[in-house]
Amino acid sequence: MAIDATRWNSIRYTIWAPIYDLVARRLDRGRRHAHLLAGVKPGERVLLDGAGTGLDLELLPHDAIITAIDITPSMIERLRDRARRLGVDVDARVGDGQALSFADESFDVVMLHLIVAVIPDPVACLREAERVLRPGGRVSIFDKFVADGETASRLRRLANVVTSAAATDITRSLGPIVASTSLRVMRDEAAAFGGLFRAVVAEKANQKP
Numbered sequence: 280m281a282i283d284a285t286r287w288n289s290i291r292y293t294i295w296a297p298i299y300d301l302v303a304r305r306l307d308r309g310r311r312h313a314h315l316l317a318g319v320k321p322g323e324r325v326l327l328d329g330a331g332t333g334l335d336l337e338l339l340p341h342d343a344i345i346t347a348i349d350i351t352p353s354m355i356e357r358l359r360d361r362a363r364r365l366g367v368d369v370d371a372r373v374g375d376g377q378a379l380s381f382a383d384e385s386f387d388v389v390m391l392h393l394i395v396a397v398i399p400d401p402v403a404c405l406r407e408a409e410r411v412l413r414p415g416g417r418v419s420i421f422d423k424f425v426a427d428g429e430t431a432s433r434l435r436r437l438a439n440v441v442t443s444a445a446a447t448d449i450t451r452s453l454g455p456i457v458a459s460t461s462l463r464v465m466r467d468e469a470a471a472f473g474g475l476f477r478a479v480v481a482e483k484a485n486q487k488p
């Protein structure tokens with residue numbers, strides 16, 4: 280029986296989980312940049328979508344109201360351990376970013392850090408983020424993208440054969456994904472590795488058009 284892409288993500292990130300922090304810590308500066316742009320305020324309701332081991336927790340205001348989901352149970356276990364160590368209260372559960380189990384307009388901020396290039400259906404992921412955001416709420420995206428209007432080089436496509444099997448796609452462009460929603464990009468800045476990683480904030484309109 281073939282394994283679908285979502286199940287495969289759970290399997291491969293179970294393998295990554297024990298060493299995930301060692302690798303992802305190299306992106307700390309870029310992550311801080313993304314948090315600076317997102318500017319989460321005390322008391323805001325934040326969803327960490329594809330939350331991993333919870334490296335975002337230490338960068339959020341202490342009294343933010345935090346929910347975290349991830350498709351990989353061992354990531355959620357590690358996130359809970361981190362939350363305990365930090366003394367942070369988090370509602371952490373296993374869940375699929377392509378079909379969130381939350382009501383419309385439940386959050387002020389949705390953080391999509393290092394997941395848009397990983398999740399099998401990034402359009403569904405963005406649409407779901409938009410759905411659960413309150414009007415005027417924002418999505419923080421931090422990931423690696425091909426610049427909008429450019430196509431991935433041959434070398435990059437070749438490297439993608441390996442990276443997409445192991446962990447992540449490196450050939451996605453963010454523009455067409457955001458364009459499939461009504462979100463409006465407010466900030467878009469190079470965040471790490473010479474602009475390979477970008478920090479983007481997109482806002483949900485305050486009123487329905």
Ligand SMILES: C[S@@+](CC[C@H](N)C(=O)[O-])C[C@H]1O[C@@H](n2cnc3c(N)ncnc32)[C@H](O)[C@@H]1O
Nearest residue numbers: 288292329330331349350351354375376392393
């Ligand atoms: C590269 S890690 C990023 C983790 C974390 N957001 C960070 O910034 O360190 C990608 C995470 O996405 C999760 N993931 C993959 N597919 C998912 C899905 N369909 N729904 C929710 N999480 C998913 C993986 O389990 C993994 O923890």
